[in-house]
Amino acid sequence: MYIVVSIVILIAIAAGLLRAFLGPTLYDRVLAVNMVGTLTVLIVAVLGFMTERPEFLDIALVYVLISFVSTIAVLRVYAHRNTEAAGGTTGPGDK
Amino acid sequence: MEEHLINNVLLGLLMMTGFAIVRMRSLLAVTMLTSIYSLLSASLFVVLDAVDVALTEAAIGAGISTILMLATVALTTDEEKAPRHKPLLPLFVVVATGAALIYGTLDMPHYGDPMAPIHLHVAPTYLHVTPEEIGVPNVVTSVLASFRGYDTLGEVTVIFTAGAGVLALLGYRTRRRNSQNPEIRKMVVLRVITKLFFPLILLFALYVQFHGDYGPGGGFQAGVIFATGFILYALAYGLGNVQRIIPYRTLRIMMVAGVLIYIGVGIESMLLGGKFLEYRILADDPVTGQHLGIMLIELGVGITVAAVILIIYYGFVSRQHQEPPEDT
Amino acid sequence: MHDVMHGVLGLYNYWIVIILMMTGFYTVIARPNLVKKIIGLFIFQTSVFILFISMAKIEGGTAPIISEGARIYSNPLVKALASTPIRYPTS
Numbered sequence: 001m002y003i004v005v006s007i008v009i010l011i012a013i014a015a016g017l018l019r020a021f022l023g024p025t026l027y028d029r030v031l032a033v034n035m036v037g038t039l040t041v042l043i044v045a046v047l048g049f050m051t052e053r054p055e056f057l058d059i060a061l062v063y064v065l066i067s068f069v070s071t072i073a074v075l076r077v078y079a080h081r082n083t084e085a086a087g088g089t090t091g092p093g094d095k
Numbered sequence: 096m097e098e099h100l101i102n103n104v105l106l107g108l109l110m111m112t113g114f115a116i117v118r119m120r121s122l123l124a125v126t127m128l129t130s131i132y133s134l135l136s137a138s139l140f141v142v143l144d145a146v147d148v149a150l151t152e153a154a155i156g157a158g159i160s161t162i163l164m165l166a167t168v169a170l171t172t173d174e175e176k177a178p179r180h181k182p183l184l185p186l187f188v189v190v191a192t193g194a195a196l197i198y199g200t201l202d203m204p205h206y207g208d209p210m211a212p213i214h215l216h217v218a219p220t221y222l223h224v225t226p227e228e229i230g231v232p233n234v235v236t237s238v239l240a241s242f243r244g245y246d247t248l249g250e251v252t253v254i255f256t257a258g259a260g261v262l263a264l265l266g267y268r269t270r271r272r273n274s275q276n277p278e279i280r281k282m283v284v285l286r287v288i289t290k291l292f293f294p295l296i297l298l299f300a301l302y303v304q305f306h307g308d309y310g311p312g313g314g315f316q317a318g319v320i321f322a323t324g325f326i327l328y329a330l331a332y333g334l335g336n337v338q339r340i341i342p343y344r345t346l347r348i349m350m351v352a353g354v355l356i357y358i359g360v361g362i363e364s365m366l367l368g369g370k371f372l373e374y375r376i377l378a379d380d381p382v383t384g385q386h387l388g389i390m391l392i393e394l395g396v397g398i399t400v401a402a403v404i405l406i407i408y409y410g411f412v413s414r415q416h417q418e419p420p421e422d423t
Numbered sequence: 424m425h426d427v428m429h430g431v432l433g434l435y436n437y438w439i440v441i442i443l444m445m446t447g448f449y450t451v452i453a454r455p456n457l458v459k460k461i462i463g464l465f466i467f468q469t470s471v472f473i474l475f476i477s478m479a480k481i482e483g484g485t486a487p488i489i490s491e492g493a494r495i496y497s498n499p500l501v502k503a504l505a506s507t508p509i510r511y512p513t514s
Contacts, residue, residue, distance in 0.1 A: 073330060143480050143497075197441055207481060218498040238499050
């Protein structure tokens with residue numbers, strides 16, 4: 001049963017990766033990173049139960065706690081850029 | 096069998112991500128792909144039974160390294176310049192090296208082979224001896240802190256040196272307390288979530304620190320998680336407020352104190368009549384002594400790592416705001 | 424035919440690791456941008472970890488944390504090696 005779950009999660013990760021590769025805007029990529037982060041939490045949890053060592057949920061917990069920090073950092077850099085450029089030059093999202 | 100399938104698919108995804116990272120020009124996008132790359136490799140480490148490495152990768156890759164890279168990108172430009180000429184020579188070098196390495200793998204023992212030379216030398220001894228002599232369930236911790244304590248001391252010194260180097264290169268300037276961006280004041284959700292998560296992250300760092308003997312974790316990972324908590328706080332409330340909690344002076348002391356705790360445990364065991372870092376002298380019962388020694392040096396490692404990472408972060412971010420705006 | 428398949432599956436991990444390693448190496452030597460070079464080093468480093476850890480895996484083994492019911496543990500030594508390095512991307 002776990003194998004079905006993990007295959008589904010892997011397919012979802014692949015879909016998220018595709019979005020991160022294709023872009024085109026920064027927000028697509030941020031969402032893709034977030035999604036892959038969530039799915040990683042899931043797959044680590046599933047792997048823990050699959051190998052009958054559920055104590056490895058610790059790793060999943062670390063992800064839950066800190067994976068969003070980098071997302072916030074990306075958005076802050078972007079916001080910083082935009083306020084400095086004051087709408088003048090092209091931001092990374094305009095490509 | 097299932098593990099093989101997951102392993103192979105994850106490796107394929109990693110390879111694709113690697114190619115995409117090389118091809119992309121926007122450095123912000125590349126930074127985000129690097130974050131995905133590290134997430135995928137951490138899942139792979141869990142599949143390959145390396146939970147401690149996975150925890151390290153989770154703590155560093157998902158948070159710190161992305162943040163530091165972003166800080167670098169924020170200081171420089173986002174766009175990578177197109178190469179001036181076709182990279183034929185590097186391509187040739189890479190293909191030749193790769194071909195030689197692949198030729199070299201043909202003689203290697205197959206993946207998962209229990210009779211591979213790597214499994215026949217010291218590893219069985221460690222696995223066998225650890226429960227009786229050290230009494231710590233996590234064999235990785237016992238190897239790291241006890242059997243190979245000298246190596247880990249070297250590692251901590253390297254991290255300390257890295258912190259000192261960054262300090263020398265980047266310099267530092269204290270920020271005023273209310274120096275935060277007015278835009279951030281409006282982000283209520285971010286501030287509330289940060290208030291909610293900050294204590295949880297610190298608590299979890301302490302858990303990873305002291306539960307490292309029994310489960311995945313240890314000083315390195317705990318230090319990184321601890322620092323990430325403060326970086327999150329800095330992102331939401333501005334650097335000035337974090338520096339009221341942990342001022343720069345404290346960090347410098349912490350950075351040195353961690354290494355000194357480590358060396359101090361070694362010297363203590365020498366004073367008690369043992370060898371350097373021979374923990375079983377530290378208490379009446381050898382196993383208790385080992386426990387005590389491992390706990391203390393892990394604490395030292397955690398303190399140094401947390402301090403060094405925060406120093407690097409402070410260095411980058413305080414520099415970010417010094418730049419005059421007309422430069423960018 | 425079966426032997427070839429077996430060989431390919433047995434060495435698959437190492438081959439992917441080498442491709443990743445070369446991806447990182449290429450980025451380091453062919454790209455002038457320093458951030459890109461550091462990311463190349465990061466890819467290279469991770470691939471080395473994957474190489475070590477793939478070698479340490481035992482078929483049917485589990486993570487080297489002693490517990491009831493588990494009998495085969497993967498090699499703890501390389502994990503101790505790989506779990507200590509901390510990256511410091513200072514460019």
